[in-house]
Amino acid sequence: MFCSSCGTQLEEGTLFCPNCGNPVAQANDTAQTQAEASAAQASAPVNPAPQFDGSTQYYTPQPVLGLKWAHFLGYFALWAGALVNLGSGISFITGLIYNGDASFIYDYFPGLQVLNILYGVCLLGTVALNVFAALSIIKCKKQTGLLVCLVYSAQVVLSLVYVVAGSIILSSFAGDASVVSSVIVSIVMTFVNRTYFNNRRDVYVN
Incomplete structure (x- = not known):
């Protein structure tokens, strides 16, 4: 065996190196130390896999809602309605x-x-209301949904008032099938547009 410090050859059982005086590590001590280290490493707890209790929140991308209907209203339907009402x-x-x-x-x-x-x-x-609603859509104004609903609600109210007042004056029903269908369509459009623009509040924010 040899001294681990200076390399001097030693006899078995030597406790101190006669050359440098450093203590000599025995082979069995080294083996015991290595065995203890291996046992400690084997008994060390393994880090458990992370557990999720359901409280962790994940970001779920929201579907992108289309704007084709809004563009149809803003660039065509409301302008056409304004011209019809003007005439x-x-x-x-x-x-x-x-x-x-x-x-x-x-x-x-x-x-x-x-x-x-x-x-x-x-x-x-x-006519002015239609124009304001159309421009509001084009410019993505915050009050867009309200203005569009007002357009169709106004048509319903005006048609009903005219039919009732006209029926009183004429002493007979002043409406016809076209008036009834127009009122029904305007009512449906009011609720459809209300839902449509409420779902797109993040778009119309100006």
Whole structure:
């Protein structure tokens, strides 16, 4: 055996090196130390795998909602509606809806002329509302959903008021199938657009 410090050859059982004086490590001590280290390493606890108790929150990407319907309204439908209401408003105010028979009809139903003028003025007011709603969609304004719903709600209210008032003046139902269908469509559009724009509040924020 040899001294681990200076390399001097030693006899078996030597406790101290005669050359450098350092204690000599015995082979059995070294083996025992290595065995103890191996046992300690084997008995060391293994880090358990992380457990999830369900409280951990993960980010789930939200589906991207399309804007085709909004673009259809903002770039076409509302503008077309504004033009239709503009023409209808002028026709009701001037009596053109009766194709030249306005004076004859108004002689029998004078209250109808007042009703038509008021209705025509209201239709002209909806023209501005349509334009504001369309521009609000294009510019992604925060009040877009409200304005679009007001457009269709106004059509429902105006149509119902005109039919009721006209029926009183004429003593008969003043509406027809087109008026009824228009009211139904406007009601449906009001609720559809309300849901549609409520789901896209993060888009219309300006």
